[in-house]
Amino acid sequence: MARTLDCPICGRAAAPRPGNRAWPFCSDRCRLVDLGKWLGEEYRVAGERAGDGADRGPGGEEEEP
Numbered sequence: 563m564a565r566t567l568d569c570p571i572c573g574r575a576a577a578p579r580p581g582n583r584a585w586p587f588c589s590d591r592c593r594l595v596d597l598g599k600w601l602g603e604e605y606r607v608a609g610e611r612a613g614d615g616a617d618r619g620p621g622g623e624e625e626e627p
């Protein structure tokens with residue numbers, strides 16, 4: 563069993579959890595990169611949905627997060 567995980571961002575070994583508060587990333591930097599990536603994607607999706615929702619006709623039951 564592997565005790566370390568490969569950082570999803572840079573691919574380097576990430577230290578196991580108790581000592582690594584950025585887990586499963588190798589460092590805070592990679593954690594922030596991943597966070598920014600997710601936020602960027604959500605922004606894009608939300609923007610598309612907002613445009614869609616403003617125009618929605620009858621039967622629109624989608625809930626905005």
Ligand SMILES: [Zn+2]
Pocket residue numbers: 569570571572573574587588589592
């Ligand atoms: Zn990393």
